[in-house]
Amino acid sequence: MKPVLQAATGATPPADTIRPSKYSRWRAATLASVYVLMAIHIAHWRIAGRTLAPLEVHEVMYTLELGVITAGFLLMAAAFVSAALVGRFFCSWGCHLLAVEDLSAWALKKVGIRPRPIRSRLLLFVPIAAMFYMIVWPQIARWVVHTWPRTATWLGARPDFELRVITDSEGWASFVTTDFWRNLPGPVIGVATLLVCGFLVVYMLGSRSFCTYACPYGVIFGFLDRFAPGRLVLKGDCTGCGHCTAVCSTGLRVHEEVERFGKVVSPGCLKDLDCVSACPTGGLRFSWTKPALFASLSRRSRPRVRYGFSMGEEILMGVVFLASLFIFRGLYSVVPFLMTLGIGVVLAGFAVLTWRLYRRRDLYLHRLQLKRQGHVTSPGKVFAVLAVLVTVFLVDSGFVRYHEIGTTRTFDRLHEEQAGASSAVLVDEAQAHLRARERWGLFRAPDLDWRQASLSMYTGDFGSAETRLRQMLARHPRDLEARVQLARTLIAMQRPNQAEAELERVTSAPARSESDGPRMSHLRAEASALLGSVRATSQDPAGAIAAFEASLDEDPAQPQVHLALSELLAQQQRIDESARHLEQAIVLAPNLAAAHYNLGVVRVMQGRDAEAMASLERAIEIDPKDPVTCNTLGRLKAIQGDFVAAEALFRQALRLDPSYEDAQANLTRVLASRSQMTPREQAGSGVTEGSPDADSQTSVPRGSAP
Structure with missing residues (x-):
């Protein structure tokens, strides 16, 4: 091995043999x-x-x-x-x-x-x-x-x-x-x-x-x-032998930097100390000195770098890298960013090698000669086949990735859109993306079945949703999110007993670890709330109350669960408990009209009419288009003797729902009490005096099942 540089003093270079690293x-x-x-x-x-x-x-x-x-x-x-x-x-x-x-x-x-x-x-x-x-x-x-x-x-x-x-x-x-x-x-x-x-x-x-x-x-x-300040510094003689450069695994021109600066200034130096060990004079060592700062960027002192690629090849590598980044980042929902970077630079180098196989007369890949005097060798033919397979894999992966991105965007738009013609178009787009992923994907992405099941539920195809979810659970029995979704599907299919069994499996599942606690708590809260709804529908009020309470134990910040529980408690004549849950629901969701309405009804049961009217008036402020609230407040006003306000409320209820018989009957009574009924109204009502019955002054609390 010839020395890369002769020493400035003209001293005889050391032997060509490079000493093995004592640090390796x-x-x-x-x-x-x-x-x-x-x-x-x-x-x-x-x-x-x-x-x-x-x-x-x-x-x-x-x-x-x-x-x-x-x-x-x-x-x-x-x-x-x-x-x-x-x-x-x-x-x-x-x-x-x-x-x-x-x-x-x-x-x-x-x-x-x-x-x-x-x-x-x-x-x-x-x-x-x-x-x-x-x-x-x-x-x-x-x-x-x-x-x-x-x-x-x-x-x-x-x-x-x-x-x-x-x-x-x-x-x-x-x-x-x-x-x-x-x-x-x-x-x-x-x-x-x-x-x-x-x-x-x-x-x-x-x-x-x-x-x-x-x-x-x-x-x-x-x-x-x-x-x-800690750097590799030349402390002794340098013969210019280039041994330090030869052993540098990072590819730095160590001997040139030492000659120009008296130290290694490149930020690419990883300090593995192989160059220190290889120095035959022992002149290169780690020591304290002035920082290099930006000396390596100086054009005057920067050594001339011989790059291994033409500008056309550089552009090819850049294009292939960017394409790889688009294709592999998040592919099948599993490829991480760091791995994507590695794949990108590997494929960039592979693309240049493939191009050279086509353009060059002779080509080597390490010890393998891929092309000799214009003829592709046997290893070259294997490489060419591999290049075709890699290209096919890239095209397939890019196609799948395109549809993965399309799936995400379409589902996001579906969440934003209201039901209508545009939603139908988005559903068709989503189905097309999912079909393409299922047909052309080499692997099954974790979100594919979930997306298909969600879309089936959105379109009302609960049978398909159930099939997809059961397939997911067959592969991953501990997927509790899928089990909750299956329960929702079974509820929609009027199979409450099966839904209850699935939900009970979720509520009894332990957390895998302490860090898994928040996720499990959320799932148990959701499952318990659904379980309460199922039991309430199945005429099991005690079981429903227990399930709702279990849900609130996991997550107290659920206004709809407080609302549903308060309705059951009111039906069981546990009025004070019902009121407390309604108050909590209003704290959590001040504009929840149903909570204000139910609290008004419960306040009447407690004999607190003034507070009841305030709650009902607030419910009407939030939702002025609810005829039931108007009718209930009208009854309360009539009982209090405010027939003018009661009449206005009953008429408002009838404007909102002309077929509302209870509001019509109450209006008839109020008009009769004010002696303002026309003969036709009196003939049609059969009532000529009195106010709305005290027994019918309130409606049953209206909860909203989770």
Whole structure:
């Protein structure tokens, strides 16, 4: 191996043999210990049932957007501080993903493949854009929405920032948890992410290419590294042998930076110390010095970089990456963002290789010669077939993803639309999207059956909804949301006994963990409320009251449940309890007209007529088109002797519902009492005197079943 540069002094370069790194074993042991600690962490959770929450790096986003301080945020904060002091040691000595990258590079080296890092202009912007999208954009969007609230219609609602710590019972971001996997992907997606972002990226693009061309956190680490006083510094002689550059797994031109600056200034340096160990003179070492700041960006001192792709190939990679981002982000509701970035850069490199197979006369993929003197070799033919299969997979995935996005948008519009012609069109669109997903999807997305069942219920096709929901439960018996939806379907199909059985299974189901408590509490509250409605319809008032009370024990902030329970209590002559629940319903929903009406009726039963009239008048203010409320208040006014007001209310009730016989009879009595009836009215009524009967002065309370 010839020296890359001769020493300025003209000294004889050392031997060509590069010394093995004395740090590699230590670093391998450190990276392996990361996975050992993960295993110990999981074991502690399985044994103790409660442990420190997983240290997830993406929780930085939640802290910056919501203000929730998490264990993952504290880990990354410590890593960022260390990067600002000593550079990117965390990346090469503590990152679980880099461990997979380096392990993949080591394994490939064992079979004779040395994946050297590529040099791309365009892909360098991928991690910058990803970091902006994940961390910077939410802050900008929140500021815009809070400054101009109307922008929320297209930017979406943005939460307020409130610095706080939450408990496990509050959900997903506590320091201690009983649900270790609460925010983690399943094992299949987890392993797939490591394979894509580790092995495939290394094989296609070179060692540590995910760090360079995909990792959004690497952008932050690289920026902080510029301010770090701890750096790799030339403290002795440099012969210009280039051994440091040769062993750099990140692909830095170490010897050129050392010659120009006397230290490594590139923010891409991960401080694995292999270059320090390889230096034959021992002149390169870690030490304290002036921060590099932005020296590496200076055009005058920046070394000339030879990129590995033409501008046309760069554009091809950019187009393929953006297409991959659209296709795979959230595909089948399972592909995470980090994995999408890995897939995108791998396919970008794969696309260039496919293009070169068509254009170039000779082509290699590591040790495999794909094309020789214009002829495609056997490995090249295999690669061409693979390229066709990948293209078909991309087209299919893009088609499915298009219909997934269409499904979401159509369902959102259905929630906003009122019943009518436009709703029928949206239903047809939704059905078309769902049929396409079911026919062309290679995998069954978790939301597909749920969407189909929901749409069937929306259109009144309860038989199809039941079939879909039972299929879901056959695959996932613990899917309690589907079980509640099945109960709603059975209620709509007039099968209350079966619905009651399904709801009882939900109300008796235990929480899987403490962090699962809020979700389970919500489900039990919903199921108990439905159970109360079923039992009330089945003439089981005691069972219905118990179910409604159980629902309120789980979630007291349910005005409709308070309303339904108050009706049952009033029917059981538990008047004071009924009044208390109605008062609570009004506190929770001040404009709930039915609650004001029922409270008025209950106040009459309590002998508190003045309060009853106030409640009924408030009910009419909220809903002036309710003839029953007008009639009831008219009766009360007539009993109090205010026949003028009573007559006006009865006439208003009849304007709203001309066939309302009770209001007509009451109006007849009031007119008779005022001696203002015409002969025809007197002949038709058969009543010539008196006021509305005291026994009929109030209506039965009208509840609203949940």
